[in-house]
Amino acid sequence: MSAILGSGEHRYRVVDNWAKLPDGWQLTDVASVAVDSRDRIYVFNRGAHPMVVLDRDGDFLRSWGEGCSPARTACTSTPKTTSIAPMTATTPCESAPLTARCY
Numbered sequence: 336m337s338a339i340l341g342s343g344e345h346r347y348r349v350v351d352n353w354a355k356l357p358d359g360w361q362l363t364d365v366a367s368v369a370v371d372s373r374d375r376i377y378v379f380n381r382g383a384h385p386m387v388v389l390d391r392d393g394d395f396l397r398s399w400g401e402g403c404s405p406a407r408t409a410c411t412s413t414p415k416t417t418s419i420a421p422m423t424a425t426t427p428c429e430s431a432p433l434t435a436r437c438y
Contacts, residue, residue, distance in 0.1 A: 353393040360383075360387075362378060362382060363380050363383075365378055365379070365380045366379050366380065367379040374390070376389045376390070385400030
C-alpha cells in the first residue's frame with residue numbers, strides 16, 4: 336500500500352518510480368514543480384537537465400536548460416512563461432532574476 340502524505344483537502348498518494356526518465360537521467364535537488372492547463376508537469380531541479388517536462392502519467396516529454404550552472408540557477412513561472420535564470424550573490428530566490436533565458 337502506498338503512503339499518503341498531507342492532510343485535509345491536500346492529501347497525496349506516493350507513487351514510487353512515477354517519473355519515467357530517459358536511461359541514466361535523474362532528478363537532483365528538485366526546487367520547484369508546476370502543472371499547466373494540459374496537466375504537463377514541469378520539474379525544475381539542479382541536475383544536468385534543469386527543466387524536465389512530464390505528462391500526467393509520468394512519461395518524459397522533453398527537457399531544457401542544459402548547460403546552465405544548476406547550482407546557481409533559479410526558475411520562475413507565470414501562467415504564460417517559465418524561465419531559467421542565473422542567480423547572483425545578491426539575488427534572493429524570491430526576487431525576479433536580472434537575466435532570464437526563456438525556452
